[in-house]
Amino acid sequence: MRLRQRCEHFNALHSQISAQGINPYFRPIAQTWGTEVEVGGKRLIMIGSNDYLGLSHDPRVMDASAQAVYHWGTGPGGSRFLSGNMVLHHHLEERLADFVGKRHVVVHVTGFSANLGALGVLITPADTVLCDRENHASIFEGVKNTKARLATFAHNDAAHALKRVEDAKAARPDGDVFLVTEGVFSMSGELAPLDEIAAIKDAHPDVVFYLDDAHGLGVFGRGGRGSADHFRITDKVDFIMGTFSKSMASIGGFIASDDEDMLRYLRYQSRTQIFSAALPAANTVAVLTCLDILAKEPERVDRLHEVTVRMRHAYRDIGLRIGNSSSPIIPIIIGSDEKAFFFSRALFEAGIFALPAVYPAVPRGQALIRTAYMSTHQDRQLDVVLSVLEKLAKEFRIRECDLEEDPQSAAGEEEGDAPRGKLSYL
Numbered sequence: 100m101r102l103r104q105r106c107e108h109f110n111a112l113h114s115q116i117s118a119q120g121i122n123p124y125f126r127p128i129a130q131t132w133g134t135e136v137e138v139g140g141k142r143l144i145m146i147g148s149n150d151y152l153g154l155s156h157d158p159r160v161m162d163a164s165a166q167a168v169y170h171w172g173t174g175p176g177g178s179r180f181l182s183g184n185m186v187l188h189h190h191l192e193e194r195l196a197d198f199v200g201k202r203h204v205v206v207h208v209t210g211f212s213a214n215l216g217a218l219g220v221l222i223t224p225a226d227t228v229l230c231d232r233e234n235h236a237s238i239f240e241g242v243k244n245t246k247a248r249l250a251t252f253a254h255n256d257a258a259h260a261l262k263r264v265e266d267a268k269a270a271r272p273d274g275d276v277f278l279v280t281e282g283v284f285s286m287s288g289e290l291a292p293l294d295e296i297a298a299i300k301d302a303h304p305d306v307v308f309y310l311d312d313a314h315g316l317g318v319f320g321r322g323g324r325g326s327a328d329h330f331r332i333t334d335k336v337d338f339i340m341g342t343f344s345k346s347m348a349s350i351g352g353f354i355a356s357d358d359e360d361m362l363r364y365l366r367y368q369s370r371t372q373i374f375s376a377a378l379p380a381a382n383t384v385a386v387l388t389c390l391d392i393l394a395k396e397p398e399r400v401d402r403l404h405e406v407t408v409r410m411r412h413a414y415r416d417i418g419l420r421i422g423n424s425s426s427p428i429i430p431i432i433i434g435s436d437e438k439a440f441f442f443s444r445a446l447f448e449a450g451i452f453a454l455p456a457v458y459p460a461v462p463r464g465q466a467l468i469r470t471a472y473m474s475t476h477q478d479r480q481l482d483v484v485l486s487v488l489e490k491l492a493k494e495f496r497i498r499e500c501d502l503e504e505d506p507q508s509a510a511g512e513e514e515g516d517a518p519r520g521k522l523s524y525l
């Protein structure tokens with residue numbers, strides 16, 4: 100299909116959902132208070148944010164970031180490789196290494212670019228990359244650029260991953276085998292069985308284990324040290340990738356490893372590091388301040404879990420289908436894409452901000468509303484959310500008992516379905 104046709108095809112679909120008033124994406128937020136936002140003059144309770152610890156509105160983080168602007172200016176003026184490298188970046192790398200339990204860290208300007216840059220440097224066409232089928236788009240993009248052989252294993256299935264490792268080693272004995280998964284999956288909220296996956300390294304120590312912990316950092320592990328710490332398998336992970344765009348109230352990303360040579364190679368060779376501007380001072384200082392706060396106030400992480408457990412139980416009491424979430428991300432599985440769009444609009448009208456995810460972001464026929472909670476959500480806000488959900492769940496017939504009768508919601512994974520990494524809804 101030529102560019103013009105592709106564009107027209109997309110725009111026809113876009114107009115169709117916009118005409119029905121159900122396009123939930125790119126909603127302009129006029130003002131935010133963290134757990135509440137204003138959109139189109141309407142104040143809404145936000146249950147779709149990744150700011151899990153609510154730190155992007157903590158006055159200490161805001162003040163430190165503002166001071167950093169006065170001290171360092173607003174932009175970095177170049178890539179870290181050349182003129183944009185600040186002592187702040189090095190401080191942050193040391194602090195993060197200590198926090199996640201690895202010896203060295205390289206900071207990038209976003210999480211997406213950390214995956215793209217790191218996978219691009221570490222992997223060659225002779226290698227095989229084994230990805231969990233539900234991995235994030237940045238991982239699939241990063242692997243695609245390397246021209247390595249990509250194979251997926253069934254979601255969170257360590258036995259299947261092991262089988263793939265054995266097949267890959269037999270088929271391509273001269274290449275390296277990479278095992279890439281996430282700590283917490285961004286749509287389902289499921290925690291990966293990292294203990295089982297890390298055990299693959301016992302039998303195959305040469306396999307390179309790369310963990311994207313975008314949604315586990317600040318959420319799991321002692322004081323928010325991440326999913327690898329939660330399972331006490333940090334020493335078995337070769338590379339831990341994390342982002343600052345979730346719990347760390349900023350933007351940016353990093354790669355942590357015990358291998359200094361490997362990280363120096365990555366620092367000097369990552370194309371998204373060398374050919375992209377450095378993380379601005381305000382964002383860097385925001386993360387440093389979050390780490391200070393987490394060290395002093397680990398109870399923030401406890402509060403996040405309290406909120407999460409309360410909401411998970413309440414969702415089940417209402418009868419919602421929520422899959423196997425064990426994190427602050429709690430999906431409401433709805434089934435049909437169309438119903439998910441209409442449900443999201445109904446939530447909006449009732450004063451709640453939460454967005455749908457449809458195929459290929461999630462398995463076919465399992466469209467969901469992605470809800471995510473913050474440690475700063477107040478009980479009165481959670482009460483409102485639950486009473487709205489209870490009412491709308493009945494109205495839309497999306498309770499477990501209703502879905503069992505709905506053939507569309509039974510659709511599952513099909514051979515040839517796109518991996519989750521492709522996030523084009525329209």
Ligand SMILES: Cc1ncc(COP(=O)(O)O)c(C=O)c1O
Nearest residue numbers: 209210211235237285313342344
């Ligand atoms: C699992 C995962 N990895 C990487 C990223 C990219 O991170 P960032 O938003 O910091 O670029 C995301 C963001 O959505 C993510 O969910």
